[in-house]
Amino acid sequence: MGRSLPHSDDAERCLLGSLLLNPPAISECIEKFASKDPKTRGGEYFYNENHGLIYRTLVDMQDEHEPVDLMTVTQKLAGRNQLERVGGAVAITQLSNAVPTAGNLEFYLNIVRQRYRLRQLIEAGTQIVTESYGTLDEGVDDFVDHVERLVFDIAQEKSAHGVVSGADVVKEAVHEIDDILQHKGKLRGISTGFTELDKCLDGLQRGSMIVIAARPSMGKTSLAMNIAEHVAILNSENPMPVGVFSLEMPAVQLIIRMLCSVGEVSMNRIRRGLSTDVEYKSLINSAKKISNAKILIDDTGDLTIMELRAKARRMKANHDIQLLVVDYLQLMRAPMRGNYDNRQQEIAAISGGLKALAKELKIPVMVLSQLNREAEKREGGRPRLSDLRESGAIEQDADVVALIAPKDDRKDEEVVAEEITQAVLIIAKNRNGPQGKIPLQFRRDITRFFSAAIEESDVAMTPREETM
Incomplete structure (x- = not known):
């Protein structure tokens, strides 16, 4: 078709720059980016693969309780042999200088998220068109249900839980038990x-x-x-x-x-x-x-x-x-x-x-x-x-x-x-x-x-x- 998929390089750069200025906001991104792949960890929301790789590195660093700043992120990428892939230390410095303040982080985050959802819809639409030609008459009802679930999942921005380890669910289970104990007698x-x-x-x-x-x-x-x-x-x-x-x-x-x-x-x-x-x-x-x-x-x-x-x-x-x-x-x-x-x-x-x-x-x-x-x-x-x-x-x-x-x-x-x-x-x-x-x-x-x-x-x- 010759048209690029919806995205905003500027919003992606400004979002990453804001996270470098305000690392605690990484938690907000994790919450808003309901990642369906534990390997990408929300990096799929970025159209630019290098931006996605940098974001994934930030999430990993927060999980490992490592300090996040210009120097530590550069060293982390270098230690993973990924620094040159994302454009070197210069690219990280440019992200840090992309915004003067992290005050507009939520604005950039919403742009990145909405463009990702548009790409999801385009991908789903393409899949629907392709599969429609191959669906036999007796399978139409099943296919319609599949299509509606596909679009519904995008609309709800559902997380893909799938197979999870017990360790991943322990925190949620303990929180639920604590809530029960603190509210005895409450349904x-x-x-x-x-x-x-x-x-x-x-x-x-x-x-x-x-x-x-x-x-x-x-x-x-x-x-x-x-x-x-x-x-x-x-x-x-x-x-x-x-x-x-x-x-x-x-x-x-x-x-x-x-x-x-x-x-x-x-x-x-x-x-x-x-x-x-x-x-x-x-x-x-x-x-x-x-x-x-x-x-x-x-x-x-x-x-x-x-x-x-x-x-x-x-x-x-x-x-x-x-x-x-x-x-x-x-x-x-x-x-x-x-x-x-x-x-x-x-x-x-x-x-x-x-x-x-x-x-x-x-x-x-x-x-x-x-x-x-x-x-x-x-x-x-x-x-x-x-x-x-x-x-x-x-x-x-x-x-x-x-x-x-x-x-x-x-x-x-x-x-x-x-x-x-x-x-x-x-x-x-x-x-x-x-x-x-x-x-x-x-x-x-x-x-x-x-x-x-x-x-x-x-x-x-x-x-x-x-x-x-």
Whole structure:
């Protein structure tokens, strides 16, 4: 094409000169230059390879606690047999004289970073064009997901973690432990609004996949939306944006349930036109709360995991959602269904995709799932992990699996007929904490769960079993 890639030699020189004048600012550059290659250490942000080599030397010197100035940098490069490559001692002196003060360092840094991002976009665009010609029809969905992830990564300036040594993570782990010890009793994750559940899970953790499973009409959607309502609305001290994918229920119907839940107004009375003035005012107040909250609902049906991940990335990029709810897993489909021998393999692909999404966006992803009828055939009727419908992969991928069941041993149809159900939330899997049984009360008329009276046997959390 004959055109040079976006860059600014002047900004690169002035940035390096500023770092020579103000070595502590190297830390700021390390933070802003999210290097994807531990060998280059951020040097790839510089278009001029010599500038990148000098920057990498500065970073190495700081890591080794060596003093950084004109003389020491020159000696360091000479000791590595790289001084002549970058233009000799004269070149280093010229960098030092390029700026009279380090006061404009941030200005130069932003120019260098933005030009690097433009080069990334050009490289990605070239790659997309080239690969588009070689993509077969059946691979288009996968390719589109790859393209969106490519651009999303550039937009987020994500660090490439990949394989890291334990030593690299020790400082972060110790810092997290110190934080826990200094804030005893404070949740590390996002509060669910249910005290005993928060105690068990320590809140909803970033990057985790939480599965809430139950038989149809047992309240799994209600419980998930109650948690979403708490995160986005009822937690007035720190409300957070929430994304919801409702594959089964239209958005309007979901909002009506939320209005009744937040306002504690009977949905049956509303449907029959029997609401009082007090109940109507409560609905209006609920409507104001929901309108002011950031709850983003996508009610597209028959979504593929690729489509959902693409939409979720945009929700995160545009609205910074802190929790994602998917209702429910078995209504999703994998792209290119012909590639799977059976439904179990397809569900496994969807489950794995949701877990990967949680890690990618660094937010908890709450996934609803159906249970099969095996529990009804079992003595006592209590559900187990093995009752997750259509795939054992859900159990493997999930960090937490919570099963909703009636507190007694009655059949589904008996429980569904009740307006108030004494229920139990069985924490059947908790990768990083205890298992246990949490008593809840489900008011079906307002689609809302409440914490029930706690019995000693209910809150005796069992040590977690080792799960993969």
